[in-house]
Amino acid sequence: xxxxxxxxxxxxxxxxxxxxTLLVQFxxxxxxxxxxxxxxxxxxxxxxxVHLDGKAVKSCTTLAVMADGHEVKTIEGLAADGAxxxxxxxxxxxxxGLQCGFCTPGMIMTAIDIVHRKGHELDDHTIREELEGNLxxxxxxxxxxxxxAAGAKAMAKSDLA
Amino acid sequence: xxEFKYHRPGTxxxxxxxxxxxxxxxxxxxGHTLIPVMKQRLASPPHLVDLSHIEGLNTIExxxxxxxxxxxxxxxxxxxxxxVGEAIPxxxxxxxxxxxxAVRHRxxxxxxxxxxxxxxxxxxxxxxxxxxxxxxxxxLKAEEYFQGLFSTALEADEIIxxxxxxxxxxxxxxxxxxxxxRYALVGVFVxxxxxxxxxxxxGAGSNGVFRVEAxxxxxxxxxxxxxxxxxxxxxxxxxxxxxxSAEYRAHLIGVxxxxxxxxxxxxx
Numbered sequence: 001x002x003x004x005x006x007x008x009x010x011x012x013x014x015x016x017x018x019x020x021t022l023l024v025q026f027x028x029x030x031x032x033x034x035x036x037x038x039x040x041x042x043x044x045x046x047x048x049x050v051h052l053d054g055k056a057v058k059s060c061t062t063l064a065v066m067a068d069g070h071e072v073k074t075i076e077g078l079a080a081d082g083a084x085x086x087x088x089x090x091x092x093x094x095x096x097g098l099q100c101g102f103c104t105p106g107m108i109m110t111a112i113d114i115v116h117r118k119g120h121e122l123d124d125h126t127i128r129e130e131l132e133g134n135l136x137x138x139x140x141x142x143x144x145x146x147x148x149a150a151g152a153k154a155m156a157k158s159d160l161a
Numbered sequence: 162x163x164e165f166k167y168h169r170p171g172t173x174x175x176x177x178x179x180x181x182x183x184x185x186x187x188x189x190x191x192g193h194t195l196i197p198v199m200k201q202r203l204a205s206p207p208h209l210v211d212l213s214h215i216e217g218l219n220t221i222e223x224x225x226x227x228x229x230x231x232x233x234x235x236x237x238x239x240x241x242x243x244x245v246g247e248a249i250p251x252x253x254x255x256x257x258x259x260x261x262x263a264v265r266h267r268x269x270x271x272x273x274x275x276x277x278x279x280x281x282x283x284x285x286x287x288x289x290x291x292x293x294x295x296x297x298x299x300x301l302k303a304e305e306y307f308q309g310l311f312s313t314a315l316e317a318d319e320i321i322x323x324x325x326x327x328x329x330x331x332x333x334x335x336x337x338x339x340x341x342x343r344y345a346l347v348g349v350f351v352x353x354x355x356x357x358x359x360x361x362x363x364g365a366g367s368n369g370v371f372r373v374e375a376x377x378x379x380x381x382x383x384x385x386x387x388x389x390x391x392x393x394x395x396x397x398x399x400x401x402x403x404x405x406s407a408e409y410r411a412h413l414i415g416v417x418x419x420x421x422x423x424x425x426x427x428x429x
């Protein structure tokens with residue numbers, strides 16, 4: 001077993017994990033942060049995307065021990081309970097950017113990462129290229145792209161990064 | 162995934178010692194090839210040596226007239242580095258096409274080269290640019306480094322520390338993706354170097370990355386897609402699978418080489 005300590009959604013957490021524990025397992029099973037999903041489990045679908053030190057990564061392809069000493073943000077960390085949603089979450093709600101919702105946490109974490117790297121004015125082509133690693137089986141992507149474009153703009157006016 | 166013991170050395174020397182001490186230990190950095198393979202139980206190393214916390218191993222800098230990229234530099238770092246963009250824009254462009262954004266935040270150049278997947282992108286750049294692989298023990302030329310499918314000249318306790326790229330006069334990389342996996346069905350890197358021209362192909366060869374000497378010979382006289390008229394790439398020795406026949410891949414090599422030449426010449 002390996003002792004790990006990291007910051008998750010701003011809070012210090014510790015754990016005693018088998019080194020083969022994936023970051024997504026640690027988040028879901030140890031910390032009960034079940035907003036991060038396991039879809040394909042082969043680093044293709046992006047349902048498991050979280051931010052590691054501020055960058056979008058696939059938590060199904062990262063060992064929990066590799067995150068030791070680092071900072072993780074999950075979908076639960078975007079807005080406090082009961083507080084208004086993060087502007088990207090709000091944009092997905094407003095623009096109907098989801099149907100079953102399974103891919104949504106990963107979509108939103110990827111979307112915020114796109115804004116961090118590419119700014120607040122995103123054209124459709126850029127968004128579609130950047131979504132290469134996030135799969136949705138319901139929507140046909142149209143409203144996801146619209147949500148991200150709107151969410152990116154809204155983030156410029158918000159305190160929530 | 163089978164059980165293993167995890168090590169996090171602070172220096173390359175410590176990492177090498179761990180490899181000597183622990184038989185069948187594997188090096189991990191970004192883990193974007195090794196973890197999937199371990200999940201499928203195709204690999205079950207009893208020890209993992211994590212290089213990702215060794216300071217300075219991801220440095221990107223100019224060393225004399227070569228571009229030096231540290232082994233743990235991530236694809237996203239190479240893709241967005243101003244130094245790479247200035248020195249060898251084709252290399253930054255190649256890195257920006259690997260996997261997807263989240264994969265590029267984790268995967269490393271050293272990991273890609275140590276694994277030597279026959280469809281990986283970096284091997285084409287290393288071979289075409291005539292790069293040198295620097296390890297904790299020695300310096301290896303690209304030609305001696307790649308030794309076939311998933312096979313390299315690296316010894317069991319040898320660790321890549323950086324890759325040195327001499328600057329080309331012109332270069333470009335074009336890949337044709339498998340529509341499902343997005344890996345290179347065929348990828349071609351062309352480089353006009355001060356002394357010669359190289360054309361390296363990934364994805365197509367049944368023995369990994371290789372050079373197209375017939376093209377190189379013709380291009381030495383004139384670095385233009387026009388001189389390739391009438392030169393055919395033989396299908397012999399190329400992969401044939403459900404994604405494409407050897408003949409189709411041979412055809413793609415010709416098409417992509419021409420596109421890469423046009424792209425390299427358009428950059429002026």
